[in-house]
Amino acid sequence: MPQTLKLTEPAPGVAMVAFNRPEVANALSTEMGEELLLAWTELARRDDLRCVVLTGEGRHFQAGADLKERNGMTDEAWAAQHRVFEAMVRAQLSLPVPVIAAVNGAAMGGGCEMTLACDFAYASETARFGLPEVGLGIMPGLGGTQLLRRCAGERRAIELLTTGRPFTAAQALEYGVVNGVIAPEALMETVLGVAAEIAARAPLSVRALKRVVREGVSLDLAAAMEMELSAYNRLFKTADRREGVASFNEKRTPVFKGE
Numbered sequence: 001m002p003q004t005l006k007l008t009e010p011a012p013g014v015a016m017v018a019f020n021r022p023e024v025a026n027a028l029s030t031e032m033g034e035e036l037l038l039a040w041t042e043l044a045r046r047d048d049l050r051c052v053v054l055t056g057e058g059r060h061f062q063a064g065a066d067l068k069e070r071n072g073m074t075d076e077a078w079a080a081q082h083r084v085f086e087a088m089v090r091a092q093l094s095l096p097v098p099v100i101a102a103v104n105g106a107a108m109g110g111g112c113e114m115t116l117a118c119d120f121a122y123a124s125e126t127a128r129f130g131l132p133e134v135g136l137g138i139m140p141g142l143g144g145t146q147l148l149r150r151c152a153g154e155r156r157a158i159e160l161l162t163t164g165r166p167f168t169a170a171q172a173l174e175y176g177v178v179n180g181v182i183a184p185e186a187l188m189e190t191v192l193g194v195a196a197e198i199a200a201r202a203p204l205s206v207r208a209l210k211r212v213v214r215e216g217v218s219l220d221l222a223a224a225m226e227m228e229l230s231a232y233n234r235l236f237k238t239a240d241r242r243e244g245v246a247s248f249n250e251k252r253t254p255v256f257k258g259e
Contacts (some may be wrong), residue, residue: 004032005039006057010192013050013199015043019111024060027066028110033084040091047258050199052095053191054118055102056111061127064109067136072234082141085110089142092117096207098198102191103127103178108166112177113140116147119210121178122194123169124187129177130166151176202240203258231234 019026043049048111056062065242070078077171092099092114101107101114101121108130115121115129123129131148133139140161142147149157152175159166160175174179182190198206208231216224235241239259247254 002035004029005035007039007140010053011196011199013048013203014052014053014192014195015049016053016055017043017048018054019056019060019062020058020071020244022056024066024068025063025106026056026058026111027063027068028085029066029069030081030084033081033088036085037088037091040088040095041066044091044095049097050203051097051195052099053102053195054099054114055191056187057103058105060105061103061107062111063106064132078257085142089114089117092096093143096209096210097203097205098206100176100195102187102193103129103169103172104187109133109140111144113144113147116151116177117143122180122182122191123172123178124184125169125181126184127169128166129169129172130164130189131161132164132166132189134162134164148177156244173231202235202238202244202254202256202258204236204238204240208235 004019004021006020008016009017010016017036019032021027021029021032026244063124070081073081098119103115103121103123105124105126106128107115108128109132112129112131131140131144139145145157145161148160152160156175159165167175169178169181173181180190212228212231216227219227240256243256244254
């Protein structure tokens with residue numbers, strides 16, 4: 001059993017991964033990085049998985065790297081730890097199903113980067129965000145510079161990164177970092193409702209949609225549309241497509257099997 005994470009399944013096909021070091025604002029330790037890497041790897045293997053929710057236990061989402069653990073680290077130890085974190089975030093990004101962040105509190109440094117690495121996010125009204133690494137003599141190293149630029153634009157990203165300035169949930173919505181700002185007491189209900197909505201859709205379609213949108217970003221329009229068409233042509237031959245059309249005409253809820 002993981003010591004720094006809480007892993008649950010609040011609904012069929014929906015997995016929840018919660019940072020579980022509330023006594024230190026869910027700071028990212030080496031152990032947590034290793035446990036996240038294992039969790040993402042195991043979830044990626046599950047054919048029954050439909051959606052993942054990432055959140056934090058207690059009042060915080062995740063306050064970035066554990067600086068007490070890092071205090072006095074040799075350069076070699078620091079590099080070794082960061083290799084774990086790099087593998088961890090790559091494993092998160094490569095999950096074949098949508099990952100939704102439910103940002104219930106502070107999401108700073110690595111916590112902000114892991115929010116950006118989710119496919120989309122909702123935040124509590126009390127959440128705060130930031131990439132303050134410039135004030136520590138480093139910079140984001142888990143995709144933060146590139147992921148922030150993609151959602152907030154180049155000018156806003158450079159402003160936030162070079163000042164290290166924190167920003168509110170309302171600003172995160174304005175910048176495209178989150179998709180919605182929710183009252184604290186309604187955050188998890190809202191996110192789990194969205195996750196259940198995704199879980200009820202055709203799973204092969206959901207996985208294809210995530211892959212085409214993500215991978216199409218690096219292609220020119222013609223190549224991206226060819227990739228979309230290739231995925232479409234595979235989907236219309238599936239049993240789930242036949243079930244979807246049949247259920248529509250029979251006025252009933254579809255039963256998708258991922259086939």
